[in-house]
Amino acid sequence: MCGTCGCGSENNGPKILKPGEHKHVHGDHHHHQEGHAHSHATHHHHDGHVHTHDHSHDHKSKVLIIEQDILQNNQVLAARNRGYFEAKNIFALNLVSSPGSGKTTVLERTLTDLKDQIPFYVIEGDQQTMNDANKIDALNVPVIQINTGKGCHLESDMVFEAVKKLEMQNNAILMIENVGNLVCPSMFDLGESKRVVIISTTEGEDKPIKYPDMFHTSDICIINKIDLLPYVNVNVQKLKDYALKVNPKLQFFEVSATTGEGMQAWYDWLKIPS
Ligand SMILES: Nc1nc2c(ncn2[C@@H]2O[C@H](COP(=O)(O)OP(=O)(O)O)[C@@H](O)[C@H]2O)c(=O)[nH]1
Numbered sequence: 396m397c398g399t400c401g402c403g404s405e406n407n408g409p410k411i412l413k414p415g416e417h418k419h420v421h422g423d424h425h426h427h428q429e430g431h432a433h434s435h436a437t438h439h440h441h442d443g444h445v446h447t448h449d450h451s452h453d454h455k456s457k458v459l460i461i462e463q464d465i466l467q468n469n470q471v472l473a474a475r476n477r478g479y480f481e482a483k484n485i486f487a488l489n490l491v492s493s494p495g496s497g498k499t500t501v502l503e504r505t506l507t508d509l510k511d512q513i514p515f516y517v518i519e520g521d522q523q524t525m526n527d528a529n530k531i532d533a534l535n536v537p538v539i540q541i542n543t544g545k546g547c548h549l550e551s552d553m554v555f556e557a558v559k560k561l562e563m564q565n566n567a568i569l570m571i572e573n574v575g576n577l578v579c580p581s582m583f584d585l586g587e588s589k590r591v592v593i594i595s596t597t598e599g600e601d602k603p604i605k606y607p608d609m610f611h612t613s614d615i616c617i618i619n620k621i622d623l624l625p626y627v628n629v630n631v632q633k634l635k636d637y638a639l640k641v642n643p644k645l646q647f648f649e650v651s652a653t654t655g656e657g658m659q660a661w662y663d664w665l666k667i668p669s
């Protein structure tokens with residue numbers, strides 16, 4: 396899984412902070428298993444011995460079991476998050492995309508336009524900085540930043556801790572902006588009600604088939620930056636066709652978060668999701 400990107404190889408856990416809060420908080424208890432898995436996955440033998448087939452086979456199966464444990468543990472807490480959201484009638488969205496597709500900009504515009512109609516809460520995930528949380532805080536919407544350090548995705552235990560800090564009222568919408576990455580976040584259920592993948596027109600139409608897991612596991616696809624269509628060589632219909640190939644149930648919204656074009660359809664869905 397994340398063995399290729401080094402995710403979780405650092406020992407200190409995620410930092411879960413409110414804007415203005417001091418950086419120390421939550422401990423070193425995350426990622427221990429993941430680090431373990433990765434050390435197996437990246438372990439090289441320098442002893443010059445020829446390894447038997449059996450040995451390497453056994454080695455691989457251990458890695459597989461540990462990775463299954465991580466995903467299984469994540470799934471257990473995700474189910475707990477989901478139960479909590481359902482009991483409080485909180486509609487939780489997991490926003491995923493590559494870095495720079497416009498997750499924060501879509502969020503800022505949505506909150507600006509709808510925050511007087513619906514109570515919103517936000518969890519921001521990034522490896523470093525409070526930048527995105529500060530932007531949400533400036534809109535007076537309650538927000539928690541999770542800094543994952545080396546981690547390339549949010550996990551359900553991080554969301555669990557952040558949710559405890561948010562003290563949400565019932566009948567609200569929780570927006571979770573995941574770490575910008577089209578690969579690893581697809582494997583980690585956070586307990587969200589719906590998963591929203593954002594792709595911008597500058598990324599090219601073939602990304603859904605290059606990163607199929609992310610599009611396969613999402614419910615909604617926001618195609619952002621349509622204001623740039625005159626300047627980029629992209630065929631939106633082709634992009635949609637590719638996305639539908641990996642997920643025939645995907646529902647699309649074509650928007651520009653900066654001009655506001657197309658945003659109303661997304662708002663209508665948010666109010667009465669189908
Ligand atoms: N032209 C244009 N730029 C956008 C749009 N949405 C976001 N951007 C810009 O794209 C950059 C990255 O956006 P950001 O929201 O930070 O992306 P994130 O990394 O997915 O959160 C910023 O410079 C935004 O101003 C859009 O609809 N049109």
Ligand SMILES: [Mg+2]
Nearest residue numbers: 498499527572
């Ligand atoms: Mg962002």
